[in-house]
Amino acid sequence: MIDLLEGRFFKTFIAVMEEKSFNRASEKLGYVQSTVTNHIQQLERACGQKLFYRLSRGVKPTEAGLKLAKFAHQFVHLGLTLEEAMNESNQPKGTIHLSMHESFFVTRMSSLIQKFRLEHPMVKFKLETGYHQDVIDDVSQHVVDFGIVPRNPERDDIIFYPMLTEELIFIASHELASKVDTNGLKVLNNESVLSFGNSCLYHTHANMILEETGVETSHAIQYPSIEMIKKAVQCGIGFALIPKIAAETELEEGDFQSLPLSSGIFSTHGIIVNKDRELNYPAQMFKSFVLESYSFEKK
Incomplete structure (x- = not known):
């Protein structure tokens, strides 16, 4: 098998994986599309397995393709390290x-x-x-x-x-923070929790703390960046758990406040x-x- 493999085949394979398209991979590598197709076919012959499913809009890796990806990255990395x-x-x-x-x-x-x-x-x-x-x-x-x-x-x-160990804090608009001070944490039951989504560890931390403090909010909104989360909090759309360092400027300038949901929330x-x-x-x-x-x- 090793006699049939060349480093450029793996570079092409990784480009197709990243671009999800033979055409875009060829543009990225500066090849004509037939060269990309040939490289993938050579790899498939060497592996004895189909590596990509051809879809109407691009390609996606087969199970064999996913297995090969790890070794392809290692092969290319080894070549660069040697160079x-x-x-x-x-x-x-x-x-x-x-x-x-x-x-x-x-x-x-x-x-x-x-x-x-x-x-x-x-x-x-x-x-x-x-x-x-x-x-x-x-x-x-x-x-x-x-x-x-x-x-x-x-x-x-x-x-x-x-x-480093980093402190996390809950942030909210002045209006929402005032409601919490006056009526307690129960007002958060009707508010949205803002985060990067279920895959984010901060989201998991937030849900755990909310459950421990008896807050039963069922509303969640996902944003792609921390800047959007902070702006949404400032607008009163909801509250969020974020690293304290990311909110220091806004807290100093009075754009929003921290909530007394829990003290000593840390992440290493x-x-x-x-x-x-x-x-x-x-x-x-x-x-x-x-x-x-x-x-x-x-x-």
């Missing part, structure tokens, strides 16, 4: 592929990446965003070098490096790495840089 090792110099060069929640990137990681790139301008970053399970999946499938999650996934295939963020992942030199440097930055912060 970088052969060209290693005093100035690190290469791409670091990360996955994390959008709110963590906005509030914490963007400044660290900016600082790191000032020192190492030849290093590039490729970012994926998703919820807790999305990030875990990216790491376990070797889609990224490492991810950042708000809780230890406690999995045998993943190593967790704790970074950390870096997760697939235990079988051989990080390239820039990724090793950035991982150490991030952990050292938060270690210094704790002192």
